[in-house]
Amino acid sequence: MTIDNQTKLCAVIGHSISHSKSPIVHNAAYKAAKQNYVFLAFDFTQVNEAIKIMKQLDIKEFAVTMPHKIEVMDYLDKIDPLAKKIQSVNTVINKDGKLYGYNTDITGVERTFTKNRVNLKDKKVVMIGAGGVARTVGVVVKNLGGKLTIFDRTGSKSFALAETLKCDADTIDNLDKYTDYQILINATPAGMHPNTRSMPVPANFIKKNRVIFDLIYNPIKTRLLKEGEKKGCKCINGVDMFVGQAARQFELLTGKKAPMKVMEQAFVGSIK
Ligand code: NAP
Numbered sequence: 001m002t003i004d005n006q007t008k009l010c011a012v013i014g015h016s017i018s019h020s021k022s023p024i025v026h027n028a029a030y031k032a033a034k035q036n037y038v039f040l041a042f043d044f045t046q047v048n049e050a051i052k053i054m055k056q057l058d059i060k061e062f063a064v065t066m067p068h069k070i071e072v073m074d075y076l077d078k079i080d081p082l083a084k085k086i087q088s089v090n091t092v093i094n095k096d097g098k099l100y101g102y103n104t105d106i107t108g109v110e111r112t113f114t115k116n117r118v119n120l121k122d123k124k125v126v127m128i129g130a131g132g133v134a135r136t137v138g139v140v141v142k143n144l145g146g147k148l149t150i151f152d153r154t155g156s157k158s159f160a161l162a163e164t165l166k167c168d169a170d171t172i173d174n175l176d177k178y179t180d181y182q183i184l185i186n187a188t189p190a191g192m193h194p195n196t197r198s199m200p201v202p203a204n205f206i207k208k209n210r211v212i213f214d215l216i217y218n219p220i221k222t223r224l225l226k227e228g229e230k231k232g233c234k235c236i237n238g239v240d241m242f243v244g245q246a247a248r249q250f251e252l253l254t255g256k257k258a259p260m261k262v263m264e265q266a267f268v269g270s271i272k
Contacts, residue, residue, distance in 0.1 A: 001031045003038060009057060010039045010253065013050045014065035017043045021270050022063050025246045028266035032259040033250075037061075044068070051075040054094055061253045062092040063246075069132065076101040086139050088132065091249050102252060105133065108245030109140040115244075116236050118183065118211055120146035126178050128200040129187030130157035130169075133215060137187055138165045149178060175205055184228075186214040191222035199224050206231050217242055218271050243267055 012022040018041075026039035037060065044050040047068045054062060064072050069088045073079055076092065076099045083089050083103035091102040113120065125146040127134060134150065138161065141148045148167040152158040155171045162169035170178070190200040196219055206212070212228040217238035225235040246267075247258035 001027065001038070004036070006036050008037045008060045010037050010061040010063075011042045011059060012039070012063040012065060013042050013044045013047075014068060015043055015045050017041045017065070020065065021242070021267055022065075022246065024270045025243070025263050025267050026063075026250065029246075029250050029259050029263050032262040033254065033256060035254050035256070037253070047071045047075065051092075051099070054092070054099070055097060058094065058097075060094050061249065062094075063249055064090050064092060066132070073101060075099065082106055082139075086135055088136065090245065091252060093252050102248075103136065104245040104248035104252070105136045105241070106140060107248040108241040108243075109137050110144075111244035111247075112213065112236060112240040113140070113144065115240055116213075116234070118213070118234070118236070120144040120183065122147065123182040124178075124180060125149070125183045125185065126151065126175075126181040127185040127187055128152070128172065128190075129185075130161045131187065134187040135161060135164075137185060137215070138167065141185075142167060146183065149181075151175065172201070175201060179205065179207060181207075181210065183211040183213065186212075186216065186222075186224055189216070191224050192216045193218045196223060199227070203227050206233065208232055210234075212236065214238060215241060217267075220268065220271060239264065239268060 012020050020041045023039050030037045079101040089101035091104050093100045125148045128151050130152040150158045150162050150169045151172050158169040186200045188200045190198045206227050208231045211234045213236040214222050214224050215238040216222050228235045243264045250258040
């Protein structure tokens with residue numbers, strides 16, 4: 001990649017940001033598609049400062065990560081209706097000084113289901129976790145016709161989220177009542193590096209020939225997915241979601257089709 005006087009800057013902002021894979025994935029895409037951008041990672045505790053600098057330096061895109069996905073909405077000129085609906089923006093595009101907000105995590109989840117040929121219509125879906133990403137996944141599951149029940153450990157977040165999404169909720173203690181699920185989704189960090197022995201559900205909750213979607217991508221194959229494979233389940237990791245949301249960001253920025261294969265290789269290569 002040649003950096004010259006025409007090179008435009010993009011960045012991921014969050015706190016903390018040191019483990020972000022976004023620079024690796026986006027710079028690989030710019031290089032492959034011959035786009036004159038460079039993508040860096042900036043640690044900001046204050047969103048308003050990041051936005052000020054975005055305007056001053058004419059930064060063309062911010063990928064927004066925790067904990068700024070909600071607060072950043074206060075500083076935008078226009079927000080995509082779906083992002084507004086889920087109250088979460090993970091992408092800001094700067095067009096001639098006007099800032100436009102999007103949520104490409106939604107696209108990441110949609111593309112995951114499409115690519116892996118998962119039909120959600122009228123399927124019983126159990127989702128463990130009721131945090132930020134669970135809200136996004138829940139919206140997509142509902143939009144695609146899934147019958148969703150959300151679980152967490154205490155019930156404090158799952159019932160509130162279920163009320164917003166107009167679906168059901170329960171606590172993990174009661175999982176035994178839901179063994180007739182067809183699709184199991186893990187939207188918690190349980191099983192993520194370095195706690196790779198953890199699982200969000202007991203092993204005996206994993207039944208034969210179901211679909212399991214674990215949002216975790218490090219490790220690429222979690223213990224949950226390994227146990228699922230033993231039972232003949234269709235197992236999907238978090239790679240397609242991450243690459244899908246990054247690809248949509250690339251498309252919003254450049255107006256061109258994203259080099260998905262290159263992005264996936266860069267992403268997976270950065271995890272190994
Ligand atoms: P979050 O807002 O912190 O929410 C985490 C949720 O998981 C909460 O409901 C929490 O419940 C629950 N939880 C935490 N530890 C648990 C455990 N050991 N057993 C059961 N439930 C547990 O996090 P988030 O932003 O939603 O992200 C969740 C995970 O999604 C991340 O860790 C990451 O692996 C994955 N993710 C993947 C992608 C992707 O592109 N593939 C993108 C974003 C996130 P409590 O209130 O009970 O703690």
